[in-house]
Amino acid sequence: MSNILESKNLAKSYGDFTAVKGITFDIKEGEIFSLLGPNGAGKTTTISMLSTLYAPTSGDATIGGHSVTKDPMAVKRVIGVVPQDLALYEDLTAKENLVFWGQMYGLGGKSLNSRVDEVLEQIGLTDKAKNRVKTYSGGMKRRVNIGVGLLHKPRLLFMDEPTVGIDPQSRRAILDTVKDLNKQGMTVLYTTHYMEEAAELSNRVGIIDHGELIALGTQDELTKQVGETETLTLHIGENEDPDALAKALNGVEGVQKADVTDHEVSVITADAKDILAAVVSKANERGIKIRSIDIREPNLEAVFLHLTGRALRD
Amino acid sequence: MTKLLLIGFKDLKLMFRDRAALILILLAPFLLTLGMGLVTGRFSGNSGSGISDIPIVIVNLDKASLGDALVEVFNSDDLAELVEPTLSDDPEAARRLVDEDEVTAAIIIPAGFTQSVIPQNGNNAANEEVKIEFYSNPSRPTSAGIIKAILDGFMSRLDEMRLSGMTSISQLIISGRISPQDANRAGEEMGARLQQAGDLSEATAIKLNASTSEGEAVEFDLLSYFAPSMALMFLMYTVSYGGRSILAEKAEGTLPRLLISPTNSLQVLGGKVFGIFLTGAAQMLILIGASTLFFQLRWGDPLSVLLLVLAAVFGATGWGMLITALARTPAQIGSVGSAVMLIFAMLGGSFVSLDNLPALVQTVGKITPNAWAMDGFTTLALGGPLSTLSTPLLALLTMGILLFLVSALLFGKKNLAQK
Numbered sequence: 001m002s003n004i005l006e007s008k009n010l011a012k013s014y015g016d017f018t019a020v021k022g023i024t025f026d027i028k029e030g031e032i033f034s035l036l037g038p039n040g041a042g043k044t045t046t047i048s049m050l051s052t053l054y055a056p057t058s059g060d061a062t063i064g065g066h067s068v069t070k071d072p073m074a075v076k077r078v079i080g081v082v083p084q085d086l087a088l089y090e091d092l093t094a095k096e097n098l099v100f101w102g103q104m105y106g107l108g109g110k111s112l113n114s115r116v117d118e119v120l121e122q123i124g125l126t127d128k129a130k131n132r133v134k135t136y137s138g139g140m141k142r143r144v145n146i147g148v149g150l151l152h153k154p155r156l157l158f159m160d161e162p163t164v165g166i167d168p169q170s171r172r173a174i175l176d177t178v179k180d181l182n183k184q185g186m187t188v189l190y191t192t193h194y195m196e197e198a199a200e201l202s203n204r205v206g207i208i209d210h211g212e213l214i215a216l217g218t219q220d221e222l223t224k225q226v227g228e229t230e231t232l233t234l235h236i237g238e239n240e241d242p243d244a245l246a247k248a249l250n251g252v253e254g255v256q257k258a259d260v261t262d263h264e265v266s267v268i269t270a271d272a273k274d275i276l277a278a279v280v281s282k283a284n285e286r287g288i289k290i291r292s293i294d295i296r297e298p299n300l301e302a303v304f305l306h307l308t309g310r311a312l313r314d
Numbered sequence: 315m316t317k318l319l320l321i322g323f324k325d326l327k328l329m330f331r332d333r334a335a336l337i338l339i340l341l342a343p344f345l346l347t348l349g350m351g352l353v354t355g356r357f358s359g360n361s362g363s364g365i366s367d368i369p370i371v372i373v374n375l376d377k378a379s380l381g382d383a384l385v386e387v388f389n390s391d392d393l394a395e396l397v398e399p400t401l402s403d404d405p406e407a408a409r410r411l412v413d414e415d416e417v418t419a420a421i422i423i424p425a426g427f428t429q430s431v432i433p434q435n436g437n438n439a440a441n442e443e444v445k446i447e448f449y450s451n452p453s454r455p456t457s458a459g460i461i462k463a464i465l466d467g468f469m470s471r472l473d474e475m476r477l478s479g480m481t482s483i484s485q486l487i488i489s490g491r492i493s494p495q496d497a498n499r500a501g502e503e504m505g506a507r508l509q510q511a512g513d514l515s516e517a518t519a520i521k522l523n524a525s526t527s528e529g530e531a532v533e534f535d536l537l538s539y540f541a542p543s544m545a546l547m548f549l550m551y552t553v554s555y556g557g558r559s560i561l562a563e564k565a566e567g568t569l570p571r572l573l574i575s576p577t578n579s580l581q582v583l584g585g586k587v588f589g590i591f592l593t594g595a596a597q598m599l600i601l602i603g604a605s606t607l608f609f610q611l612r613w614g615d616p617l618s619v620l621l622l623v624l625a626a627v628f629g630a631t632g633w634g635m636l637i638t639a640l641a642r643t644p645a646q647i648g649s650v651g652s653a654v655m656l657i658f659a660m661l662g663g664s665f666v667s668l669d670n671l672p673a674l675v676q677t678v679g680k681i682t683p684n685a686w687a688m689d690g691f692t693t694l695a696l697g698g699p700l701s702t703l704s705t706p707l708l709a710l711l712t713m714g715i716l717l718f719l720v721s722a723l724l725f726g727k728k729n730l731a732q733k
Contacts, residue, residue, distance in 0.1 A: 053575045076576040087567035090326070091331040103320050104575040132331075148571075 001028040004078075004156050005050070006186050009059035012045050019045040022059055027156070027189055032182050034198035035191040036300060039210035042171035043191040044084055046208070047160050050082045050189070051081045062157060072169050080154030082146050083190075087284055094125050094144045097133060098151060104291055105152035122177070123147040139170025146177065156187045163197065175200060176215075195300040209303055223298040224252050226306035229256065232267040233294040234280065240288045246250040248286055252278050316575050322592050325559060329593045339597045342362075343544040344604055350540040351609060367398040369417040370461055371408040375400065378428030384446070384468055385419070397461070409449050419461045429659075431476055443594045456723025461656040536617040537611050538695035543664035544683045546626065552660050553598050553627075553634025554651025556590030562644045583725065587718075590634055594627035614694030618703055622690040629683035629710035632717025635659075639724035658682040686710050 005027040012020045019155040020042040027033045034229060035043050052072035061068045064078035088097050098116045102108075108116060120126045122283055123143040128136070133144060142162060149157055160180065165170040178201055182188055192198055206224070207215040215222055236242055242260040249267055251260035253274040256268040258297050269275050272295045283290050333705045344676040373387060388399040400417075402408045408420035421448050430444035448465055549649055563586075572582045579698035602619065605611040613619045637654060641647040659665060661675060663683020668676050691708035 053570055053574050073576055073578070076574065081571070081574050083567055083571060087565045087571040089328060089568060091328050092324075095326075100320065100324055101575070104317060104572060104577050106576060181384075241499075 001030055003027065004029045004179075005061065005063050005189070007046075007050065007059070007061040010046065010049055010056050010061050011058045012042075012049055012054060015058045015114075019211050020049070020056075023206075023211075023213040025216055026165050026252065027187060027208050028203075029187055030182075031096060032178065032188045032190060034194065034202040034205045035189065035208050036193070036198040036205050037191075040206045041193075042211040043193075043208055044160055045211075047081070047158050047189070047191060051079055051158055069146055072247065074132040077157050078111060080149040080152065080157045082157065082159045082162050083151040084164060084235070084254040086141050086145050088133050088141065088144055088148070091129050093132050094136070094147075095129040097144060098147055101150045105183045107152060115153075116147070119147045119150055122150065128139070137170075139166045139173070140153070142166055142170060142174065142254050143177075144145055146174065150181070154186070156189065157181065159190045161193070163192070163194070180183060190276060195304070199300055206298060207300070207307065209304070209308050215303060219300065222300060226298055226302050227270075229268050229298050229302050229306075230271055230272040231296045231299060231302055232272045232276070233296065234265040234267065234279070234283070234290050235292045235294075236263070236265065236283075237289050237291060244286060245270060245283055246287050248282050249279060252282055254278070259305070268305060315496075318582045318585040318588055321572070321582065325556070325586065325589025326592045326596060328559075328594075329556075335555060339548055340595075340600060340604075343548040343601055346544045347601075347605060347609070349535065350544070351537050368396060368461060369398050369400070371400050371402050371417050371420045372413050373403065373405050373408045373420065373422040375403075375405070375425040376423045376427040377425070380428040380431055380472070381423040384423060384465075387464070387468055393464070397464075405447075412449050419448060419450040420466060421461075422449065431472060434567065434596030474732050479540070536729065537605065537609055538613070539692060540666070541601070541605045541609070541611055542613075542691035543662075543684070543688060544631075544661065545598055546687050547655060547659040547664045549594050549598060549627065550655040550684070552594045553630045554592055554637050554647055554654065556586075556593055556631075557634040557638030557641075557652065558644045558647040559589075560586050560638050561641065561647060565644065587631065587635060591627055591631045594630060595623060598623045598627060612689070614697065615700060618694050618698075618700040619691075621700070622687060622694065622703055622706065625707045625710035625714075626683050626687035626690075627715040629686070629717075631664045632714040632721070633683065635721035636717050636724075637723040654690070658684050661685065663688050671716065680709070681711060681713075682728075683710055686713075 003026040007023060007025050009024055010020060011018065011022040023046065035046065045054065049056045050063065050068060052068050052075050056069065063075045066078065068075050089100070092100065094241045095116060098119055099112060102112045102116060104230035117126070120129050123138060123146060125143060128140070133141060136144070146159070146162060151161070163174050175197065178188055178190065187274060190198070190201055192216040202219070204216070204218055205222060206213050215225065236244070236245065242263050242265050242272055246258040246265050249255050249265065252275060254269050254271070256270070257266045258265060267275070267279060276293070331691050370388065371384055374385050385401065387393070388397050404421045408422060411417045411421050427444050429447065432639050446465065446469070449464060450462065527553055562567070570581065573579060602613055602623070606613065631655065637650055641650060661679040662668070662677060662682035663671070664684055668679055668685060668688070671679070686706040686709045690703050
């Protein structure tokens with residue numbers, strides 16, 4: 001497979017602050033590539049440079065053979081962008097939004113109308129196409145936001161954290177949409193701070209932190225970097241204190257790291273079975289009731305923790 | 315170019331879907347105009363200016379032909395409903411009546427006024443300028459403005475006559491038909507003939523009963539002043555609101571999204587400016603249409619009105635862009651825009667006719683599109699043809715071009731892509 005995107009030492013600074021510190025990577029035609037990193041890692045700035053919105057301070061990237069610095073207009077025709085925040089006209093209907101944005105991408109006449117109808121069907125909003133966007137739920141707005149990026153059938157689609165702040169059902173629908181688009185041949189650059197999304201979608205993952213690409217490869221390649229660690233996820237009751245449990249577990253022998261994520265306690269260990277009894281015992285000592293326990297193989301969360309010493313969502 | 319138009323029309327559509335904005339750009343000026351009409355009695359069945367029986371006092375110390383002619387003008391049948399003049403011999407008492415708000419204005423015709431215009435009995439006193447004093451009540455700006463307009467009409471006709479008389483006598487001397495020694499006598503005879511012909515009293519009607527190109531009489535209607543003044547005031551709101559939408563789109567992410575699409579920044583910014591222009595023009599034309607329909611207001615020649623509207627909107631859009639270029643947030647534009655709207659309305663004569671304001675204010679007021687456009691709309695409402703609009707049109711276009719250039723320089727330093 002040929003590379004549709006090649007980034008070479010791409011960097012962006014604002015005065016003394018360097019948001020992206022010269023990252024180099026490529027994306028192969030037809031793959032889903034995820035940039036995984038916590039908030040503020042430089043994911044959006046990277047996408048903004050690749051989509052020609054911001055000029056890089058140094059370095060360059062080519063997309064479809066066109067330089068983002070020298071031939072931005074040609075790059076714009078190759079890419080589609082789904083921005084992190086909704087970028088829609090809320091007083092226009094979904095259809096009016098799609099028609100307008102289609103026109104901005106040079107579509108017109110019958111091809112525009114048929115393409116708008118296709119996209120409306122794809123995002124499941126044909127029935128509500130004539131309702132103003134401001135009357136939609138958050139998930140529906142997200143779907144329109146994605147639809148706009150698909151109108152001109154881009155070869156490479158940038159999706160910048162498209163599932164932030166939406167309900168699980170809409171999130172599921174978006175992840176399925178990404179997979180469908182990829183099956184249809186669209187290359188996707190997907191940024192997220194959700195390890196699960198990167199794990200589910202990606203052929204390859206780039207882990208970004210503090211503006212640097214600290215790891216790059218397939219999931220297998222990445223998890224091998226951290227050895228054979230496993231993750232115990234402890235689900236506790238709503239009234240329990242996960243921080244207190246994590247603090248207590250960090251002192252247990254065999255626990256490499258205990259961390260709280262969404263009221264769950266994740267424990268990184270070399271062998272989950274060896275520490276399981278000690279973990280349950282420690283929870284009992286603190287009077288914390290564990291509702292269930294998951295044991296997982298080494299994952300991207302562990303990779304991030306291994307590389308940075310911090311949890312992905314710190 | 316197509317994308318520029320598409321962005322502009324999209325903004326127009328968005329504006330007309332924003333109820334709050336519609337209230338401010340259409341309903342508010344319409345209701346204020348309606349209110350002005352009610353206050354001035356425009357809708358009480360009086361088909362005239364809405365103001366009648368304006369009390370004035372005339373002090374005629376001249377006691378000669380021109381002084382008498384002016385008194386006659388204010389006592390004429392044409393002005394019987396509009397003006398209620400009383401005569402006095404005491405200038406001080408007349409001024410006191412104005413100060414005490416008993417009358418709108420005092421017109422004091424000084425002794426020797428006729429003599430200063432038409433030298434008689436070989437007395438060559440024409441070089442001494444003797445001025446009629448117009449002493450008005452600042453609390454009655456509109457009716458004082460009307461009386462001033464009548465007086466100005468009389469004076470300008472007088473000037474025309476004096477000029478044509480002097481020219482004629484010069485020609486007679488040059489051609490040798492009369493000797494320089496006979497010039498005074500000829501002047502006296504000419505002046506007397508003109509007075510007898512009644513030209514002066516007829517001429518004064520011009521200000522109130524200007525003729526259209528079809529020769530039809532057009533009455534001066536106060537709403538012809540208030541309707542454009544309110545529309546222009548809220549036009550300034552519209553252009554600042556439009557400018558606000560540029561920064562709002564930047565904050566909401568649609569402007570960066572436009573810049574990511576295969577649309578260059580000039581098309582995006584041009585489209586936004588076009589949208590503001592389009593919205594302003596639509597606002598003005600709707601208000602003009604509504605006032606014509608509901609108030610039977612006569613704005614004048616439609617083509618001239620259209621050109622003036624476009625020029626006024628162009629000038630105002632320039633101001634809107636400058637405010638936008640200087641502001642950092644949509645909220646800043648909102649507050650600065652509202653302040654500019656009110657200041658320009660005051661300086662531009664939206665509340666009080668510029669004629670009634672101090673000379674300094676009149677001069678400063680020329681920086682506003684309101685002042686130039688009001689000048690044009692008043693001229694058109696009085697039946698003025700397109701040719702009389704050259705100065706306001708030129709001023710508004712120049713204003714717009716200059717402001718756009720400055721704004722473009724300032725926008726060049728702004729990062730529109732950064733949210």
